[in-house]
Amino acid sequence: MxxxxxxxxxxxxxxxxxxxxxxxxxxxxxxxxxxxxxxxxxxNPPPSKAYFFWLMAPAILLLACISLYPFFWMIYMSLHDVEIGSATWNNFENFTRLVTDTRYLKGWTLLFQYSLMCLALQIGIGVFLAVVLNGSRFEKILVTTLLMPMMMAPIVAGLVWYFLYNGTFGWYHWLFQSVGLLDAKSILASPGTAMLGIVLVDVWQWTPLITLITLAGLKRVPQDQLEANMVDGASPLRNFFSITLPNLYPVLLIAVMLRFMDNFRFIDSALVLTGGGPGNATKILPIYLFEVSFKFFKLGRGAAIALTLLVVTIILGMILVKVFDRQQTRKS
Amino acid sequence: MASRDVVRYETPLTRGFRWFSAVFIALYLVWTLLPIFVMFVSSFKDLLEAFKIPAVGDWSGIGVFFDFTPTLKHYRDLFLNLDFSRYMANSLVAAGGSAVISVILGSMAAYSLSRIDFKGKSDLFFWIISTRMAPVVAVMVPLYAIFRSLDLVGTLPGLILAYTTFNLPFAIWILKGFFDNVPYAIEEAQMVDGATRFQAFMAILPLVAPGIGAFIVLCILFAWNDFLFAAIIGSGGAKTLPVATRELVQPQNIQWGSIMAAGVVTTLPMMLLGLVIRRYLVTGLTMGAVKE
Missing domain, CATH: 1.20.5 (Single alpha-helices involved in coiled-coils or other helix-helix interfaces)
Incomplete structure (x- = not known):
């Protein structure tokens, strides 16, 4: 103290x-x-997964109800003769009959033929357009204009083109005739040209998507490589094929897969343009499936066809996801 | 960028290419816009005027196309006599309903999927994406049978549910990419400050809000433009614009004026919406694989 x-x-x-x-x-x-x-x-609560599982449960459950449950129904239906209110087992008859069903088999051929024709034209025109537009003065406004067809309902696009193709008052028909490509018959009326008719509509509507995807890819082409190549004396054409194009492959692959699957998915415009005719010249598989199921109401047979179509689509989807994954890992 | 400074000498070849590409672009623009233009103009033409066409090979006769007195009678007809206002409302409810349901549930699921890892996650993902990619006609066969037994065919709830089959997986898949870009550290910081997990989720929502808004619009666009589901599952009670437009095509007399007007009514809102979400369009249409 x-x-x-x-x-x-x-x-x-x-x-x-x-x-x-x-x-x-x-x-x-x-x-x-x-x-x-x-x-x-x-x-600081311990990280619990339960919370997240609850958060995603409603979506997953709903999706299961509207996709998984129908999927099992589809398998069930494909094994039965389905009438309204009843279903009788028929010993895989729905499937065995497919093997001899020429229209079914031709449906596959036509579907691939249709898809490949669409893709070839879309990739060719779309990539060229992207290369030409890239960095041009009016790129923004031109691309926005090109987008217009994609926003249109495919059914409306089909109807408008149906009008343009018409043999008596269609403007495109008039043009084809005047140039000398067609005689009095409309492009949709003869079996030889009808496929081209529906392909052109798809090309018209979806080429801009390829252009957009390619433009996005072009922005990522390494400029220094192009420059180095140019300093070494490469021509612009050589530059395009040895540097730009290899860099575009991944995006183009995605574009191809997406369009391929969409050609399987949508038949709206083809349905209104030809409905599979003339004869069966454009009866691609989804249209045939549509007829079997909802015109003749053979739901069992329809389910069998649907199942085969679905399996092929899923295989395509698997490839697509693989490509996506590789794309992701390359980026990181 | 240095590359811009590299001098390119103009050779006849490159000049030729430039001219060629300019012509190509011009031709392509005409080919792209012509059907849309014809649709718009024809919807204002009287029936006989829409059928006027020059003789084969008569190139100077193209002017016939513009030789008409504009009339609004087709639009009046659509809304006064053909009940298009009801179909429009149906379209709006079906597309809007499924878009909102899909994006709300989808964002919850996408958020959780982006934040945790568990066994079988990639399989779950594959299932989700394959639901989206499945051919519409193939999906519809069993869906129709089920909906018929549940009395959902021809009702708006049925149609909303049907649209959700492709909009929900789309929303989950796309929005997961969005949530992946939001660092988890933001939520952690929120939670350290005492926020609950749900509050933390709400706190990062504004960061993804523009994307979510754009994808609601994109979901509406997909559903609005759909024809097959609407034709089969919505047939009767829940007729939408595309189906009503298609029904104007009758074997005996095709009402081209009305069809073109209906086409304009169906197309115009979506074109405007498409311009609004222009930035997200490529991401949306490529399922997130390509970003602009």
Whole structure:
């Protein structure tokens, strides 16, 4: 006690005391509130997966109800003779009959023929257009204009083209005739040209998508490689084939797969343009399936056809996902 | 960029190419816009005027196309006599309903899928994406049988559910990519500050909001333009615009004026919406594989 009182420098001691108080106060502020120390679980809960599973449950359940459940129904239906309100087992007859069903087999051939024709034209025109547009003065406005057809309902596109192709008052028909490509018969009326007719509509509507995808890919072509090549004396054409195109392959692959699957998915415009005719010249498989199921209401047979179509699409999808994955790993 | 500074010398060959590409672009523009233009103009033409066409090879006769007195009678006809306002409402409810359901449920699922890892996740993903890629006609066969037994055929809820079969997987797949781009550290910081997990989720929503908005629009676009589902599952009670347009085509007398007007009514809103979400279009249409 006396020691403190008799200290030679009281002012110093006092300031020291103040300092202690400050330190204590600081300490209190820096430390978490006592209540939180008592319950650390609330501050930092252990990472629980249950929460996330609950969050995704509604979507997954709904999706299961509207896709998985129908899928099993489809298998069930494909093994039965389905009438309204009844289904009788028929010993895989739906499937065995497919093997000899010429229209079914021809449907596959026509589907691939249709898809390949669409793809060849779309890739050719689309890539060329992208290369030409890339970096041009009016790129933005031109691309936006090109987008227009993609927004159109395919059924409306089909109807408009049906009007343009018409043998008596169609403007495109008039054009084809005037140039000398066609005689009086409309492009959709003769079996030889009908396929080209529906392909052109698909090309009209979806080439811009290829152009857009290619443009996105072109922006990622390494400029330094192009430059180095040019310094070495390569012509622009050589540059395109040895640098630009290899860099585009991954995006083009995606574009091809997407369009291929969409050709399987959508038949709206073909349905309204030819409905599979003339004869069976454009009866691609989905149209045949549509007829069997919803015109003749042979739902069992339809389900069998649908199942084969679905399996092929899923295989294509697997390839697509593989490509996506490789794309992702390359980026990172 | 240095590459811009590299001097390219103009040779006759490159000049020729430039001319060729300019002509090509011009021709392509004409080919792209012509059907749309014809649709718009024909919707204002009277029946006989729409059928006027020059003789074969008569190139100077093209002017016939513009030789008409514009009339709004087809549009009046659509909305006054053909009940198109109801079909439009049907389209709007079906497309909007499925888009909203898909994006709400989809964003919840996409968020969880982007934040946790578990066994079989890639299989789950493959299932989701394959649901989206499945051919519409193939999906419809069993769906029709099921919906018929549940009395959902020809009703709007049935149609909404049918559209959800392709919009929900699309939303999950696309939005997962969006959530993947939001660092988990933001939520962690929120939770350290005392936010619950749900509050943390709500806190990062504004970051993905533009994307979510764009994909609601894209879902609406897919559903609005659909024909097959609407024709089979919505037939009767829930007729949408594409189906109503298609029904104007009758074997005996095809009402071209009305069809073109219906086409304009169906197409125009979607074209405008497409321009609004232009930035997200490529990402959306390529299932997120390509980004602009």
């Amino acid at each position: 006396t020691d403190t009182l008799l200290s030679p420098e009281p002012s110093l001691r006092q300031s020291e005391g103040l300092f202690r108080v400050r330190q204590l106060l600081d300490n209190v502020e820096a430390r978490p509130a006592p209540s939180l120390i008592a319950e650390p679980a609330k501050l």
